[in-house]
Amino acid sequence: MKPEPSPPLILIVEDETKIALVLADYLRAAGYASAILDNGTEVASFVRARVPALILLDLLLPGRNGLDVCREVRAFSDVPIVMVTALVEEIDRLLGLELGADDYICKPFSPREVVARVKAVLRRPRTAAVEAPGESTDARTIGPFSLDEPRMRVSFHDQRLDLTTSEYRLLRKLLLPAGRVYSRTQLLVELHGVDDEAFDRAIDTHVKNLRKKLAKIAPESNHLRSIYGVGYQLELD
Numbered sequence: 001m002k003p004e005p006s007p008p009l010i011l012i013v014e015d016e017t018k019i020a021l022v023l024a025d026y027l028r029a030a031g032y033a034s035a036i037l038d039n040g041t042e043v044a045s046f047v048r049a050r051v052p053a054l055i056l057l058d059l060l061l062p063g064r065n066g067l068d069v070c071r072e073v074r075a076f077s078d079v080p081i082v083m084v085t086a087l088v089e090e091i092d093r094l095l096g097l098e099l100g101a102d103d104y105i106c107k108p109f110s111p112r113e114v115v116a117r118v119k120a121v122l123r124r125p126r127t128a129a130v131e132a133p134g135e136s137t138d139a140r141t142i143g144p145f146s147l148d149e150p151r152m153r154v155s156f157h158d159q160r161l162d163l164t165t166s167e168y169r170l171l172r173k174l175l176l177p178a179g180r181v182y183s184r185t186q187l188l189v190e191l192h193g194v195d196d197e198a199f200d201r202a203i204d205t206h207v208k209n210l211r212k213k214l215a216k217i218a219p220e221s222n223h224l225r226s227i228y229g230v231g232y233q234l235e236l237d
Contacts, residue, residue, distance in 0.1 A: 007033045008053035010118060013043055013069070014084070015061055023056065026111040027118070040064030044072050047079060054118055057101070059085035067099060074100035078165070080121045084109075100164050104202075142175050143236030144218070159217050166191055167213075170206050174224070174234035183231040207232055 010027050014020040015038045024034040035050070037043060041063035047055070055073070059066040070081055081100065086107040102121050105114060139148035139155070146155040152168050154161045154175075163171065173182060173190045187203050211224050225233050 007031055008122065009033045009035060009050060011043070011046060011050075011052040011055045012036045013038075013040065013055060013061065013066070014058045015039065016058075022111055023114060026115050030115045030119070032118070038062070040066065040069040043069045044076075047073055047077055051077075052079060054080040054082065054122060056082050056084055056114065056118070059083055059087060070099045070101055080165075082114075082117060082121060084114075102164070102166060142178055144221075144223075145175060145178075145236075147172065147175055156214055156217050161213055161217075163210075163213070166202075167206055167210055170203070171210060171234075174232065178234050178236050181227050181230055181233045185231075187231065203232075 008031075010032045012020050012023050012027075012034055014023070014036065017038070020036045020038070024036060027034045032053075035046070035052070037046060038061075040061040043055070043057070043064075046052075057066045057069060061069070064072075066083060066085070070083065073079065073081065080102045083101045083104040084107065085104065103117055105117055139146045139153070144157050146158070148154070149172070152165070154163060154168065154171055161171075169191055170187060173187060174180075184203050191203070191206075207224060207226075214221055214223065223234055223236065225235060227233055
């Protein structure tokens with residue numbers, strides 16, 4: 001008889017003990033295991049040793065702040081990261097996403113909301129494993145782009161784009177079909193499964209990051225366009 005699989009491990013990085021324990025209780029009730037760290041200096045070593053399914057990462061931490069921790073973890077791991085912050089300024093929220101966070105939650109929050117966000121992020125597909133030498137590819141060419149859906153990869157002018165999961169999903173949506181105008185609502189549903197105003201600025205941040213990555217390869221390109229009052233469009237010409 002096969003042993004029961006271990007529940008997904010959620011790493012809670014939070015220096016307020018009461019909040020951390022409440023989150024752990026709600027996650028346990030939802031079928032997750034949890035571990036708690038109260039500072040930022042131990043996160044990277046924990047992730048290397050335990051490989052959690054997701055990190056709930058507070059922004060303001062002793063030892064090392066959440067943005068630095070996010071940057072450090074992203075250097076070696078694609079583990080989903082949900083930033084948790086009491087700072088409501090847009091720059092604090094968006095900077096976390098620019099560093100590779102998958103989502104953010106603002107304090108005060110409902111523990112049920114946190115569990116719902118965790119479930120939503122874990123439902124998203126992660127980057128596939130590196131292919132073996134000589135392995136065939138199912139990539140299709142779309143103008144200067146090459147889209148490899150099985151491996152969740154996109155190349156631009158024959159150069160591989162280093163994309164976060166959210167950036168990949170957004171670019172794929174805009175590519176299929178290219179030229180179509182997508183509203184923010186449509187893009188929000190694609191990335192987060194909901195039409196929630198709390199995510200609205202996150203779409204703009206992902207688009208800004210995509211533009212930067214495209215410009216590094218082709219500085220004169222202007223494929224990703226804003227349609228005033230509507231949303232975004234990816235044009236090939």
